[in-house]
Amino acid sequence: MIHTERIRARVRELLTEYGIPSAAIGVLHGGETTEFAVGVRNVSTGEPATVDTVYQCGSMTKTWTALAFMQLVDEGKAGLDEPVRGYLPAFGVADPEVSAAVTPRHLLNHTHGIEEEYGDPGEGDDVYERMVENIIGAPQVHPLGHTHGYSPALGYAILARVMEVADGKRWDDIMRDRLFVPLGLTGTYSGWEQVDPRRAATGHLIRSLEEGPFVSPLDCLPRAFGPGGNVNATVRDVLTMASVFLGGGRALNATPIVSGESVREMTESRVPIPDPYMFGPEWALGLIVCDWHGETVYATDGSTIGQNARLRILPERDVAVAMLTNGGPREAFYKKVFNEILTDLGAVTIPDPPMADPALNLDPSRYEGVYDRPGTRYEVHAEDGRLHLTSVLDPLHARLLGREDRIRYELLPVSETHFLMPSDDPLEDTQTVAIYDFENGAARYLHTNCRVHPRAQDERSPR
Known part of the structure; x- marks a missing residue:
């Protein structure tokens, strides 16, 4: 009832x-x-x-x-x-x-x-x-x-x-x-x-x-x-x-x-x-x-x-x-x-949602790089052994919502291919991300919110 x-x-x-x-x-x-x-x-x-x-x-x-x-x-x-x-x-x-x-x-x-x-x-x-x-x-x-x-x-x-x-x-x-x-x-x-x-x-x-x-x-x-x-x-x-x-x-x-x-x-x-x-x-x-x-x-x-x-x-x-x-x-x-x-x-x-696994010891170089599609860009990079993701927003979209056009998150590993992406913004829930399909030691795709983004060529480690 x-x-x-x-x-x-x-x-x-x-x-x-x-x-x-x-x-x-x-x-x-x-x-x-x-x-x-x-x-x-x-x-x-x-x-x-x-x-x-x-x-x-x-x-x-x-x-x-x-x-x-x-x-x-x-x-x-x-x-x-x-x-x-x-x-x-x-x-x-x-x-x-x-x-x-x-x-x-x-x-x-x-x-x-x-x-x-x-x-x-x-x-x-x-x-x-x-x-x-x-x-x-x-x-x-x-x-x-x-x-x-x-x-x-x-x-x-x-x-x-x-x-x-x-x-x-x-x-x-x-x-x-x-x-x-x-x-x-x-x-x-x-x-x-x-x-x-x-x-x-x-x-x-x-x-x-x-x-x-x-x-x-x-x-x-x-x-x-x-x-x-x-x-x-x-x-x-x-x-x-x-x-x-x-x-x-x-x-x-x-x-x-x-x-x-x-x-x-x-x-x-x-x-x-x-x-x-x-x-x-x-x-x-x-x-x-x-x-x-x-x-x-x-x-x-x-x-x-x-x-x-x-x-x-x-x-x-x-x-x-x-x-x-x-x-x-x-x-x-x-x-x-x-x-x-x-x-x-x-x-x-x-x-x-899943819990992060702090015991995982990942090689950041396998994930670092730029993953993009027209209108969407994600930059994955390491700092002090921790992975971070920067979401690059369309400037018009960012201005409409009163947000920065580059938003940075820490990636907390759940497994070798899955991560939590928590936010400090009270208007945003924790998201999940998959970085997967490794070739020659580097991931080929980033998948989040059901969208897939291929690694951009020759952009392994943005700063």
Whole structure:
């Protein structure tokens, strides 16, 4: 039994503590739904958030897109392991072998390795077609299938273009016709511009707890992120989507959405995540696979510019827990809220982060170097035998959040390849980092927050 009023009061305290304007929370347990909202959907107007408030779901969108793709697989219109070129004959990137071999499975589990160099595809209905055209010269971050490296927009945009060709409709229409309408959703949309402003949560950022949250200067992500990040939904509708996984392919209203075989494929086709501590040790098809004290839990999360979404599915308990906020993300906030709910349900709770091992005696030279991607740079260096990491922020981003553009952390080893990255900033939680895949005595990749960053050539030891 969920003690709603107690949890509501606790959430209200935590919203103040973390500088988050509102949260809508929902629990699906044994086919019964409990939902409530706390806080305001816009700090400027003070309008209260309700269970009918529509939030931006960010990368949780990928789970919705994956479900729609698996419908096409069920119908024989698409295949997980058929090369993308089977649907898009002109598809190509810089590496000819990748151009010929990349499949929807690579796109779904983030092992395609194609750099997000798709230029400006615009905001028109042909956006995903143009993204595919624009990556003809895109390089590889890593070889096809070599490691997991999260693709924020490109991978699922390519997948969406495959869906458009296979189904003969735009991605937005596919989502509406194949998911939103059959599921009976009344507050879910494929783009921010479709949401009634009277229902929409406003995104917020925070520079300091003293100042508090302020309205984000950007309303939403570009349309290029659509299949990977632009679904907007109520917490009730998120739980309805989750019910498909608890129901073996059928939703709460008994509507068949995908086959039981497709649910098994989505949950059991997995690749390892180099940093297993931030979210979970494996990535499936549109889902993260977590290990909570030996129990398998499926996760899907998302963030936009000032909004955040969390969903955890516990099939052994017939439970799904969702939370949508218009601030954050903060790992500590989500864990405190979810653990309150899970404890009430008598369910397994979220594991604590790993402990550092001070007995480890590592050779710093194996890790030192620059690891970067366009827009992101990490410098790993040693001082007095201890490893440190400097995160180099985009200057505009740093100014917006009132932060330095170079932030330094100490790396505390958990194992030979995994580290804790604690922060002195009260607005930042401890992060985890993997530095791994050694060649000629030096690590090739740095993986954090699910993103992979290759070592820059000839930059072994920055100062």
